[in-house]
Amino acid sequence: MVVESNLRPNRRVEVLPDRTIAEAGRQQGDSHKGSVTTGLALISEHSVRRFVPFDRVCQINPTLAYVGIVVAQAISFRRDVSYAHAMPESHVVLAGSWADSHIFSAATAFADARTSALTLKQAVQSGWYLLRFLDDTFYVGESVDLRARMGGQDRKWGEEIATVRFRVEAASKQELKRREKILTRELETLGVPLRNVLNASIEAGRDALDELLPAAEQNRWLRDPRGYNAADQTPMKSMAAQEIRYSTSARRYHDKPEEAAVTAVLRTFLEACVPAPRATEFQYWSVSTGTYNGRRRLCVSVGKMEVLVVNENLSGFLNVRRSLVAPDRRSERELRRRHPDTTLHHAVYDDAGTDLVLLSSPTLDGLQRLLDDPQVTAAAARLVFDVMQKHFCKYTRYHCPQVVQSVYPGYPRAMHEQSGIEVGHAVTEVVPAPFYAEADDAPANTPEGEVAAHNDEEAGDVICFWIVTAGPQKSGRNQTRDFLARGEWRMDPDPRFESKVAAMLPGERIAVQNRRNVASDDIPFDRRGNLVSAMDFHLTGTISSNPGDGCSVRVAWDAATVVPRRYYLYTSQDTVWVMARGLRATWDDLIGFVFDGKPQQNIDALRNAPRWSGRFGDR
Structure with a gap:
């Protein structure tokens, strides 16, 4: 099924059911009804084609967020739906087309890889590689030093390797591994025979520094x-x-x-x-x-x-x-x-x-x-x-x-860097970080989530979730209507939060909230005459790009809610509040409520916590 985007005219999505691309091509005229919940999406933009597991397509880079509209519809295969073109049956051709779509380099004879494609005079290059063996099987891998890794693969496989293709990008080890999982899963979904077991490392028993320095x-x-x-x-x-x-x-x-x-x-x-x-x-x-x-x-x-x-x-x-x-x-x-x-x-x-x-x-x-x-x-x-x-x-x-x-002013950086590939939202690393129970408990000018001096301040290389505020209403700037109209989130320049804004990555989720003290009758617990701190969530979306100004990010916003969702007690007034899954139960609960559509927060756990039990806890 081909779906044309009404937002980006040069992009289209081909949704394929859970069978190989070649088989789909042969059956392009068949009638096949039923909701598509698994399979593959082929993202095409400006002649660049990318294969993406369909059940993850809503979680990838937010520039593809419009695909969510397709998912929301009950997609069925009917007689009047045809594929744009039949897909090749050859595993070699199929793997080559896939590698082209992910902007891998042209195939190089493996014997020449370390003297032509990756030379000693080049900077250390990280990224991913695709090995093709003489029996037309393949291997997907990653490394922080591709040239050194080729030496290891030569010792392991020797003359069995025919060619290699590279996808060079400066990325953390966590990101290299995370994307390697996605790349491997895509090739397996296509039916390409792989020598590596999904997510298996190439070599065992090596320390991290060995990968770069013998x-x-x-x-x-x-x-x-x-x-x-x-x-x-x-x-x-x-x-x-x-x-x-x-x-x-x-x-x-x-x-x-x-x-x-x-x-x-x-x-x-x-x-x-x-x-x-x-x-x-x-x-x-x-x-x-x-x-x-x-x-x-x-x-x-x-x-x-x-x-x-x-x-x-x-x-x-x-x-x-x-x-x-x-x-x-x-x-x-x-x-x-x-x-x-x-x-x-x-x-x-x-x-x-x-x-x-x-x-x-x-x-x-x-x-x-x-x-x-x-x-x-x-x-x-x-x-x-x-x-x-x-x-x-x-x-x-x-x-x-x-x-x-x-x-190092005498060592200018190379001007060219390949763009990143889309990734999903799976948390792969967890970095313990203590945090204050409520923003009002933190020292002056200290955002909730920040830790004391000499401790790790930020969540590490994990998928982060961002809770932000709009500008003051009296200023008339940076209101939710402005965010929706411009497809962005923006704050006034503030050195306290600029480094956090700079750290926002494409694909991460963001929500706009307004904190207030409430005393309404619909609070789902006995407030005993006390004011209750609450956050009203007006917008959620997915970050699509970061211009680097420290004040804004581009966002593909979800449809705005008529009535904002309200979260009680665990709140913050900070312009930017960052959190991640798996670090704290309070964060997991808030993330689930705001970003996953969880119908209710775990209010009983919060009101009986030490911070609030004296005012709202069970007696």
């Missing part, structure tokens, strides 16, 4: 981090989409008078403490700016912990291995003698274990002196290395490439 190179770096990094000539990666999202944050960073000194601190840290920083950037470590409501000038994260932080007031801290810098009282006294302004703190991070000390400095100069101390940087380098071996960075969502470019 063990011998890791040992070389450990012996002399500064010397190794100084000799490294790896180019910078292309991150065009990430640069767009964080253009406003980057401008604010560069406009500060202390930018050169802060960048110098970051440069010292990267060169002394991070293995091959240009090669490991993004997938293994990230740097954010303007987070914690604008209170952080920069934050370097490895795994799911922060390792270097410079605050807006130019104080900062560094996490290091205690055993290498202050294992006993004598060495601790010696450290304090060298750095009298430094304070040692006990800190707890899951990634670091017990061998950790946080070194805090009240000034930027003091932080720079710490990083000029070889014993301190050796302890910091060991911590970074150990965490990188455990797993990939969980905070690539917040990475600002322009800050790193300031560190």
